[in-house]
Amino acid sequence: xxxxxxSTKHDERILISEHYKPLxxxxxxxxxxxxxxxxxxxxxxxxxMMEFRGISLQTQFIGDLCFVxxxxxxxSAQWSMLKxxxxxxxxxxxxxxxxxxxxxxxxxxxxxxDAYGGVDTPQYxxxxxxxxxxxAVFNVFFLIASIxxxxxxxxxxxxxxxxxxxxxxxxxxxxxxxxxxFPVPMGDTSxxxxxxxxxxxxxxxSA
Numbered sequence: 767x768x769x770x771x772x773s774t775k776h777d778e779r780i781l782i783s784e785h786y787k788p789l790x791x792x793x794x795x796x797x798x799x800x801x802x803x804x805x806x807x808x809x810x811x812x813x814x815m816m817e818f819r820g821i822s823l824q825t826q827f828i829g830d831l832c833f834v835x836x837x838x839x840x841x842s843a844q845w846s847m848l849k850x851x852x853x854x855x856x857x858x859x860x861x862x863x864x865x866x867x868x869x870x871x872x873x874x875x876x877x878x879x880d881a882y883g884g885v886d887t888p889q890y891x892x893x894x895x896x897x898x899x900x901x902a903v904f905n906v907f908f909l910i911a912s913i914x915x916x917x918x919x920x921x922x923x924x925x926x927x928x929x930x931x932x933x934x935x936x937x938x939x940x941x942x943x944x945x946x947x948f949p950v951p952m953g954d955t956s957x958x959x960x961x962x963x964x965x966x967x968x969x970x971x972s973a
Contacts, residue, residue, distance in 0.1 A: 796845035800858050803838030807831060807865060824872055831869025836862045857908055864901050871897075 807830040814824045839862035846854035871878045871894070882890035939950045 793845060793848055796842035796849075796854075796858075800839055800842035803834045803842075804861065807835035825874065828869045828872050831865045831872070836866035836869065838862075839865070853908075853911060860901075860904060860908075867897070 807827070810827045810830050811824055813819075814821050814827060839858045843855050843858035843862060846858060870876060874880075879885055879890065882893065884890065935950070936952075939952050942948065942950045
C-alpha cells in the first residue's frame with residue numbers, strides 16, 4: 767500500500783464524514799443577521815421616539831420595521847430551526863412578527879392611525895398600549911425560559927431562608943409572651959391598613 771493510496775482513503779473518509787454531519791452543523795450562525803436587524807431597527811425607531819433632530823414621525827422607518835427587522839429575523843429564525851434550536855426560533859419569529867405588526871400600523875395606506883383620529887388621541891394610545899403590553903407579557907415567558915434552573919433554585923433558596931428566619935422570629939415572639947418578662951417587637955400593620963380604609967372612605971364621601 768503506497769502513501770498515495772493511504773492519503774486518498776483518508777481524504778475520502780473526511781468527505782464522507784462531512785457529508786453525513788447533521789444539517790445544523792453545516793449551516794452558518796444566524797445570530798449576526800438577527801442581531802443586526804434588531805439593533806438597527808430599534809435604534810432608528812428609538813431616535814424618532816426621542817424626537818432627535820426634530821424627527822417625531824416614524825413613517826420613514828416602516829422599511830426597517832417590515833423588511834430589515836421582520837424579514838431579517840424571520841430568515842434567521844429558519845436557520846435556527848434547521849439547527850434544532852427551538853428557543854431561538856421562537857424568540858426570533860416572535861420579534862419578527864412584532865416588528866412587522868408595528869410597521870403595519872404605521873402604513874398610511876392601511877389607515878389604522880386615521881381610524882383612531884391620529885396618534886394623539888387617547889383611544890389610539892390605549893390600543894397601542896394594549897399591543898405593547900401583551901407582547902411584554904409574552905417576553906416574560908422568554909425571560910423565564912432563559913434563566914438557568916440553578917439560578918431559580920438559588921433564588922428559591924434565598925426566599926426560603928428568609929421565610930425560615932421570619933418563622934423562627936415568630937416563634938420567639940410567642941414564647942416571649944408566655945415565658946420571658948419582655949416582649950419581642952413584631953410590628954403592627956393594622957394601623958396602616960386602617961389609615962388606607964379611612965382615606966378611601968373619606969374620598970368616597972367627598973365624591
